Amino acid sequence: MECGGTKFVCATGDETGRLFERKEFPATTPVETIGRALEFFGGLAHPLEAIGIGSFGPVDLDPASPKFGYITSTPKDGWRDTDLMGAVRRATGRPVAFDTDVNAAALGEARWGAAQGLDTFLYLTIGTGVGGGGMANSRLMHGLVHPEMGHIRVPHDWGADGFAGGCPFHGDCLEGLVAGPAIEARWGQRGETLPPEHAAWDLEAHYIALGLATWICTLSPRRIILGGGVMRQAHLFPRIRKEALALLNGYIQAPEILERMEEYIVAPALGGDAGVLGAIALAVGEGG
Amino acid sequence: MECGGTKFVCATGDETGRLFERKEFPATTPVETIGRALEFFGGLAHPLEAIGIGSFGPVDLDPASPKFGYITSTPKDGWRDTDLMGAVRRATGRPVAFDTDVNAAALGEARWGAAQGLDTFLYLTIGTGVGGGGMANSRLMHGLVHPEMGHIRVPHDWGADGFAGGCPFHGDCLEGLVAGPAIEARWGQRGETLPPEHAAWDLEAHYIALGLATWICTLSPRRIILGGGVMRQAHLFPRIRKEALALLNGYIQAPEILERMEEYIVAPALGGDAGVLGAIALAVGEGG
Numbered sequence A, B: 001m002e003c004g005g006t007k008f009v010c011a012t013g014d015e016t017g018r019l020f021e022r023k024e025f026p027a028t029t030p031v032e033t034i035g036r037a038l039e040f041f042g043g044l045a046h047p048l049e050a051i052g053i054g055s056f057g058p059v060d061l062d063p064a065s066p067k068f069g070y071i072t073s074t075p076k077d078g079w080r081d082t083d084l085m086g087a088v089r090r091a092t093g094r095p096v097a098f099d100t101d102v103n104a105a106a107l108g109e110a111r112w113g114a115a116q117g118l119d120t121f122l123y124l125t126i127g128t129g130v131g132g133g134g135m136a137n138s139r140l141m142h143g144l145v146h147p148e149m150g151h152i153r154v155p156h157d158w159g160a161d162g163f164a165g166g167c168p169f170h171g172d173c174l175e176g177l178v179a180g181p182a183i184e185a186r187w188g189q190r191g192e193t194l195p196p197e198h199a200a201w202d203l204e205a206h207y208i209a210l211g212l213a214t215w216i217c218t219l220s221p222r223r224i225i226l227g228g229g230v231m232r233q234a235h236l237f238p239r240i241r242k243e244a245l246a247l248l249n250g251y252i253q254a255p256e257i258l259e260r261m262e263e264y265i266v267a268p269a270l271g272g273d274a275g276v277l278g279a280i281a282l283a284v285g286e287g288g
Helices: A030-042 A084-092 A101-112 A174-178 A180-187 A199-219 A236-248 A271-284 B030-042 B084-092 B101-112 B174-178 B180-187 B199-219 B236-248 B271-284
Strands: A007-013 A019-026 A051-055 A096-100 A121-126 A130-136 A224-227 B007-013 B019-026 B051-055 B096-100 B121-126 B130-136 B224-227
Touching (some): A007 A030, A007 A271, A019 A030, A019 A271, A051 A101, A084 A096, A096 A271, A101 A130, A101 A271, A121 A199, A130 A199, A174 A199, A180 A199, A199 A224, A199 B199, A224 A236, B007 B030, B007 B271, B019 B271, B030 B084, B051 B084, B084 B096, B096 B101, B101 B121, B174 B199, B180 B199
Parallel strands (some): A121 A224, B121 B224
Antiparallel strands (some): B007 B019, B121 B130
């Protein structure tokens, strides 16, 4: 199951990436939303071997922690300290694998999509928020907590952009500058309603490319996959590639960047199914 | 051997981290400098089993590449496309392990220093330049090329700092703002000569903390080790910790950050020997 801050997607599938049943519903209260997920799992035609959860966060991924499997310090109303994994495990009696929604989507892309065979890559989603995950040394990125890539700081172009930024924690971190709500707050209308030639998009591409340049210098990913609602504006891709190339300015001497940018910064091959397929990949097992 | 852009350190040691012979010399031309290293290896009292090289970069770490083991696109005069690993291997007939200088130092700290037992951590050196390495998922960070962390972009505080930045590729990337030459260019005197109460250091701590906040959100390291000439100003540590905490603003809910910052952002336990001990650790083998 893909547990986003806006909607949940429950689905069943197998280790080849085929999907069988599938159901979507909005993320309202924990009781109602988790209840609808459990209802889905209770009414399946197929027997269920294991469940994978890719969840919005922050989440607790430390198996030694008393809050392992919880959604922790989220600003989303009512969801703070929610034992999501425990609720699913107790109700279904099945083994449950748990990770961030972006790491799940990254694993889906690694198994069946645009990141097959890559030991180090990035998966970013730019929508209601900005999230990042991926693999380093052929395993999903974890650590002290887990990546919270949307909250990196980038140079704010005050000359072109007087919007102060919309992140309640950091103001003008990357998420505060480029997520859907920031676009709407800055321009007074939703991104979907802004035409491709609107100044919003050059600014958007500039800030996203600043983030990518920083991550390229930090992680040296072999590919960067950009998903999420904002990236449905396909015209952003060539702008972001061009801007990232200009920002790196020839410093990283790799033909993947210098000559093949259109294969280096790409859309998810699994499209909107990356998240739920990734959750199924989690259930199958990271090594499987 | 630790091959820095300023000096080389050659040493012999064993798998317990003991050092025997040791010799330092300035990095002049490749012919002269590599020649002095080979002279060192030719005149040893102990038999030599393997050699580890931690080198300034960028370097080519791809075993499948024709330039594997080369220093590649460095701006350092005369060193572009230098087959450092090949020269050492041919002259000594020993197996040679090769990585960046910062990854070598990171491995030294993981084996014998401040990063023992940590699956994910960062090692940064702030001196003539800014370099970063470390481990993700218990292995040194590689990828398309290797991390070039000094070149991330951070918000430039134009109100407090009119210096345009000193990086020949990116101007005011992190290295362009905080490396030793940037301090000297901004204030007209070398950092060592500036007293702790000078405004230079609050600005320095601010920029470094911006970098750390970005890396904490990206990699979620379990610890950050800060070495290099600039960090010999020990008064920087408490300033950087305080500023990083303020920048993160409670978003990352981990007691290591919220309560134990003085154990989270630390100096190298191996001091100035991290690099050369790390090269010996490379020779012993990453898994050894």
